[in-house]
Amino acid sequence: MNPGAKGTGTNGPGARGPLGVAAIGYAFMGKAHSNAWRNVASFFDVPAIEQKVLVGRDAGQVADAAAKYGWAESATDWREVIARDDIHIVDICAPGWMHAEIAIAALEAGKHVLVEKPLANTLAEAEAMNAAAAAARTRGVQSMVGFNYRRVPALALARELIAEGRVGTVRHVRAAYLQDWLADEQAPMTWRLRKETAGSGALGDIASHAVDQVLFLLGGQVTEVTGRLQTFVNRRPGPDGPEDVTVDDAAWATLTLASGAIASVETSRVATGQKNSLRLEIYGDKGSIHFDLENLNELGFQDATAPAREQGLRRILVTEPDHPYLDAWWPQGHIIGWEHTFTHQIRDFLTAIQAGSQPSPSFEEGLNVQYILNAVEESAATKSALVHVADRTSKGA
Amino acid sequence: MNPGAKGTGTNGPGARGPLGVAAIGYAFMGKAHSNAWRNVASFFDVPAIEQKVLVGRDAGQVADAAAKYGWAESATDWREVIARDDIHIVDICAPGWMHAEIAIAALEAGKHVLVEKPLANTLAEAEAMNAAAAAARTRGVQSMVGFNYRRVPALALARELIAEGRVGTVRHVRAAYLQDWLADEQAPMTWRLRKETAGSGALGDIASHAVDQVLFLLGGQVTEVTGRLQTFVNRRPGPDGPEDVTVDDAAWATLTLASGAIASVETSRVATGQKNSLRLEIYGDKGSIHFDLENLNELGFQDATAPAREQGLRRILVTEPDHPYLDAWWPQGHIIGWEHTFTHQIRDFLTAIQAGSQPSPSFEEGLNVQYILNAVEESAATKSALVHVADRTSKGA
């Protein structure tokens, strides 16, 4: 049993004992999610959980990974695992094209589901998942999509400040997510660079986080968008010679919110020197907010209601007990790592399960991001002209 | 006579004595240009000049300004002034709607002309000015448009590094010019907020600098653009009640360069907390460049050919004798102010006059920026769809 487990959920599956967890996938995301499952109860009061099974395709590798990452068992057949009575939660860290099938099956089997973003590779899959989630919810089965950056303490604080009116009415947002792992034109071909397997490039992979942040921080709906996509390196070395890259290296979009605010979103995987830079700037009539994921323990805040003589962008080191999630960690000034965005995500997921409430972001919220990204692609395909999003979103509601 | 004047121009007007200068306009830009004329010869070897006349509409005010800013005389009729034999250079700091008439008259009168940006408020005027400049050039009469940020030492260094291949092939550029003097919705109506007088809003006023920098740093042509314009505060207090704001508060554009590079350009005068932040990020396959006008003595440079283990964005304090313009100033580490972008501009203007060569940026380059801004407005007026710039530019060539 997981150390420190205390509470017992009162709703949904597993109501009378520890919640058994199965995770599917043991690569980058599987490692990060496992770390969160292993540690969440050491820092937060959460319902009792057990790290039951890690699922993967290669029996030997998944057994090693399970041992290393704290899982009691490993398995290779996810269908068998979701059929088990002692599994109450399914955490899907497999690639995007597998999300729909596993998530729908798990929800139908009565398991709470956490699925990595993006919700799915296609709108049709995402809509089916959303429908399955809505149906499951009526039976007390919860679901959540893993936009983990909502759980960066600095961004949770940003949302609070904005909600409290500290920046006033938001006029515009500058969002960018910049990486550089494709800057080298000799970087090899991967499944992430093929439209069939990846859905899209930088847009779906990382700009999706930026779009989700716009929604998370400001609330409301995106009504229309413009978009541009660009592939700078069209062919990359494959095992048998050069192959065509069929997704975007970079993308540019503008989003109109129902409130009248406008957000620009820019993303690139060829932004040399930018390693994992999700940057957000929110400009309101009373203040502004600045953030960069490479310094995720800091938030910039300018209070424009202060006298001009002493105004300035202040660097808030988000490590105080008063800051979101921080009372669980270390004394002030002791920073936490990127991986704990997942720890916080699981804490909130478990807390919602315990309370019998819908965790956020829901599959519907994940679908909403998909609609927006789809509209960006549609705009890009039609000379970047404005595309309305509103009508389509209502379909998903 | 101006202190330190030494050389004597060998081409064009004023070839046999000090160059007499007249400046038209004594507001913000007039003050900045006057400062440059008053100081250029104290730091640089330039042809001999005399600060002859400052021209303005209000006789009393322009006389005061002339005394304060170092001009020998003041005057109210620019036509009389450009007719004077002892005036060889006309520096136009008047508002944009006056540029064409004065510049064309001055060029036809055989005076070298420096005109503040933007070249003109309308394309028709800008084209006429360009034609006049081309004609004058054949007679040894030079002309220049005042995109002064080309003379920020850090940006001149950036251009050198890019030209030397230190960032490799540029894939994309992020350009933004953000201010906040209109963030307060009670900020009063001014001529700058009416389309008739200002031409456009943030786009023409400050994004023009960002567009010029893209051209300055990368070279080449912009072939197509997308654009969005937004006015967040539609009515502002005038002397007799609320008045309509008819220009943009903010704008977003993407520019495609002939090289295949893409630049995003974003501008705002409601970006709370941003006082004068022209930011540039240039991403190439071998390195990147970063700049912010609020720290104009610094340049960020990442050399991606260094081993990953010791790579990082370096802050170059651009105050070394080896840096552009800096050997004229102070020892290393002693920063210079914003105003000396104008001092450098006049130094280069005078040096070109002396050499009988075309100063840069020429009216043609200024016209080119106008074409691009016009195309951005055209895109904004047609649902942000891509607009080709290339054909139209050829008209100006």
Add this chain to the structure above:
Amino acid sequence: MNPGAKGTGTNGPGARGPLGVAAIGYAFMGKAHSNAWRNVASFFDVPAIEQKVLVGRDAGQVADAAAKYGWAESATDWREVIARDDIHIVDICAPGWMHAEIAIAALEAGKHVLVEKPLANTLAEAEAMNAAAAAARTRGVQSMVGFNYRRVPALALARELIAEGRVGTVRHVRAAYLQDWLADEQAPMTWRLRKETAGSGALGDIASHAVDQVLFLLGGQVTEVTGRLQTFVNRRPGPDGPEDVTVDDAAWATLTLASGAIASVETSRVATGQKNSLRLEIYGDKGSIHFDLENLNELGFQDATAPAREQGLRRILVTEPDHPYLDAWWPQGHIIGWEHTFTHQIRDFLTAIQAGSQPSPSFEEGLNVQYILNAVEESAATKSALVHVADRTSKGA
């Protein structure tokens, strides 16, 4: 058994099975060390370990802590625990005045010992511990003092760069450790503010880390020091009224190294706004190094052998696979938290145990820091005059 444990130590206690670990103390440091024990094997290849027992004075609280932090059992009598055959490692997180008794007993019982810094509250205790460690070492029993900041990847990288000669001959170092939790004069009296219980104030608590870094980064010996101590708030509220503060709030020292380099060390717990700022600046004749613990994933490096025109302090984001410890973690640009300095410390401790080699920093190195801090206090007590350290250090060798 701890997940992922693989290897088996071939030397010293526990040679034929997993190493049983007992930790003593469950407050701040106990929580941090427990986190490291719980996670080390999920990221690093280390000998097999088991989190056996957590020891504390309050039976109920320590039982809760043990459950929460991943320990199989809890206990209240450390003597009983170190007598157990299934315990091979004792990790001492108890306050400084208990270090000597526990550590010496554990070493004599044949247990490997990790002890939090400072080694002890008095020189006599520290010397006794060092003697016990030397004796134990001859029997293959290892010991280490927990200067965890040696395991900040950025500082490990700094040490490598310095050792490789990248900053040349070091002339001087600026070290500071600044916090502000005592800035409020109403902050209550605690045992940390009494000389009897704490030994010293900011000097021993945090400046000890700064002094250790000077030794870690530069190597060599400190031969003489100057010191000043200051208490700004002399009385603080206790439960029964104001009590005397008998330790320093702040301290200043200079250290002469045998190499001729000079380090300044400054520390404060009343440096308003500084939360946990251990700052280091190393100036050599070929380059310099900069670090701040509040941004512990970054290292500043200036290579002064580059042309002046393109020199600058570069911000190395220390998240590359080539950086110390980083290949175990996340992809580039994904930062790690403060707590993993302990994870790395335990990894290195276990690796040394496995190899039968002396972990570093040894008790002797810890004693060396104590000599230096003692000399600083001695200087402070004699009008800040220079005090030689060299002779006394030889006593501890």
Add this chain to the structure above:
Amino acid sequence: MNPGAKGTGTNGPGARGPLGVAAIGYAFMGKAHSNAWRNVASFFDVPAIEQKVLVGRDAGQVADAAAKYGWAESATDWREVIARDDIHIVDICAPGWMHAEIAIAALEAGKHVLVEKPLANTLAEAEAMNAAAAAARTRGVQSMVGFNYRRVPALALARELIAEGRVGTVRHVRAAYLQDWLADEQAPMTWRLRKETAGSGALGDIASHAVDQVLFLLGGQVTEVTGRLQTFVNRRPGPDGPEDVTVDDAAWATLTLASGAIASVETSRVATGQKNSLRLEIYGDKGSIHFDLENLNELGFQDATAPAREQGLRRILVTEPDHPYLDAWWPQGHIIGWEHTFTHQIRDFLTAIQAGSQPSPSFEEGLNVQYILNAVEESAATKSALVHVADRTSKGA
């Protein structure tokens, strides 16, 4: 006549016409002072002045410099110049060993005197100058020492904030002035590296500014000090072979203020990568202040009375009309250069002359800095033991 000159002084020399100015010295400081004289009236309302004479030893060079820097005439004999009736102000930019003779003669001749820092190379000279200044003051003749960094707008703002109690009671200050122009051990021997000509090294040259800032920002007296001096490069190449360096490359001091605050002062001319970094950190019980001369248009301010949740070090861009000196310059966000610390200094000097009041810093204040620096040297010569300053200062009062 200088452009823009308006007022007429009502006290002291030159009361009935423009003030004639003579400057002595045309090297680095002469160039900087000349720039200030040439421009002050273009930005500030000051008494009418005329740039009459520039004095130097080499007739040809000083004539060129005079022409370049805006002086009507040049001369080689300062005694003749200070005897002229049309000279009312003498600005001494000559090396330190000439200060006393010129300043005393000028004051006795009834000229207002501005002298570059340090006041003099020896205490005896400084005391004589102070006596001459006191005597002259009774005759309405003013004097000032050029600690120009008191006129950095950000530091003037810092002083205001401290005086208003915004940082509360100051506990300690960290002051450092770091340069690197001697980092290269092959940098040649100069007069600045000989005790006979320079008085001291980094201590007198640049740490004097840091000490002056402590006094300027906090007010009050320094009562005792400790000091260390170090020369890292003992011999440097001279024209005829290696020569001995007889001044310090670096220095460390602590200053006790009468208020109980403690300031650490550190200085170096071998701090590789630091070009002109005068850094100040002031820690009070209600807030803190941060400054770096390499970014002189910015001030860091932390208001510790704000809720912890939104506290942070704010970067105030000191370019607002409400900031000291700034209403004379450019719109917000447009930075000014290092040289305008001198422009502001002359503005304040002229304003004080006009008002018949003592400009600050007075010779007495300059002497006070000398006493402190002398005590630092005395401490350094006696094993860094504390040296009392108070008694000696009273001699100078």
